[in-house]
Amino acid sequence: MLTENVFVDTGAWVALADIDDTYHKQASAIYPSLLRQYKALLTTNLVIAESYILILKGLGHKAAAQFLDGISASTRIIKVYSTEDLEREAEGILKRYADHDFSYTDAVSFAVMKKYKGKKAFSFDAHFAVMQFIKIPEMK
Numbered sequence: 001m002l003t004e005n006v007f008v009d010t011g012a013w014v015a016l017a018d019i020d021d022t023y024h025k026q027a028s029a030i031y032p033s034l035l036r037q038y039k040a041l042l043t044t045n046l047v048i049a050e051s052y053i054l055i056l057k058g059l060g061h062k063a064a065a066q067f068l069d070g071i072s073a074s075t076r077i078i079k080v081y082s083t084e085d086l087e088r089e090a091e092g093i094l095k096r097y098a099d100h101d102f103s104y105t106d107a108v109s110f111a112v113m114k115k116y117k118g119k120k121a122f123s124f125d126a127h128f129a130v131m132q133f134i135k136i137p138e139m140k
Helices: 010-017 024-037 045-059 061-073 084-096 104-115
Strands: 005-008 040-044 077-080 120-122 134-136
Touching: 005 024, 005 104, 010 024, 010 045, 010 061, 024 120, 040 045, 040 104, 045 061, 045 077, 045 104, 084 104
Parallel strands: 005 040, 005 120, 040 077, 120 134
Antiparallel strands: none
């Protein structure tokens, strides 16, 4: 029985959508195994917003709309909405880690992972490793 969740970050969603992305092959190879190994894929509305605009700018409206349709159609993707409590936690992270260039979306993602006791993130962003989360794929 699958019990653990994995967080999916912007870079992973964009890499899956864009065949010209540096990480596309790697992301496409990893994604099916995530669906087999994890109960659910967690992401946030902020990550989806970032992903949408990057896909829109890079690939156009049709690809961006397909991305949103795919998120909405999946029963395995859980979209966590940013709340006042999550944002307060995120702002605390940004203050504590002032020596890092975390985005607000990153910080909310970290707060979500903490709240849902997530340990792993499908991400190409080294910030997740800085926060002691296990990155998939692992950093070399």
